[in-house]
Amino acid sequence: MNDRDINHLHPDLQPLCRKWLAQCHEQVIDSFVIYTWRSPAEQDALYAQGRTAPGKIITNAKGGQSKHNFTLPDGTPASKAFDFAIRRKDGTLNWSVGSSEWKAAVAIGKALGLIWGGDFRSIIDSDHFELP
Numbered sequence: 001m002n003d004r005d006i007n008h009l010h011p012d013l014q015p016l017c018r019k020w021l022a023q024c025h026e027q028v029i030d031s032f033v034i035y036t037w038r039s040p041a042e043q044d045a046l047y048a049q050g051r052t053a054p055g056k057i058i059t060n061a062k063g064g065q066s067k068h069n070f071t072l073p074d075g076t077p078a079s080k081a082f083d084f085a086i087r088r089k090d091g092t093l094n095w096s097v098g099s100s101e102w103k104a105a106v107a108i109g110k111a112l113g114l115i116w117g118g119d120f121r122s123i124i125d126s127d128h129f130e131l132p
């Protein structure tokens with residue numbers, strides 16, 4: 001099960017994530033967090049996808065290299081990134097990055113100063129925001 005706990009985000013990212021959620025919800029965009037922190041072992045499993053394991057390549061970050069793997073010096077999970085999804089009114093997930101809901105959700109995140117994974121040059125990561 002993916003870690004979705006906002007308390008496992010970096011202390012600088014927690015308030016931004018909560019503001020992003022609140023501002024999306026004010027615009028009746030049903031956004032929610034699907035992944036916050038991940039362990040280096042989980043990251044290694046994702047890195048294997050499309051390389052030594054089935055699937056397509058979704059990351060160039062090995063365990064410990066992803067912003068999702070960040071911890072505080074005392075070992076507390078403190079992900080510098082979160083992944084999200086958007087639900088339609090009928091309960092299905094909206095993965096149409098070109099839809100008005102996605103455009104608005106991305107604009108809200110950028111206005112809060114977050115970096116959007118859809119702007120990445122190597123592997124486009126549209127459901128990802130991270131600290132600058």
Ligand SMILES: [Zn+2]
Binds near residue numbers: 082083125128129
């Ligand atoms: Zn991510």
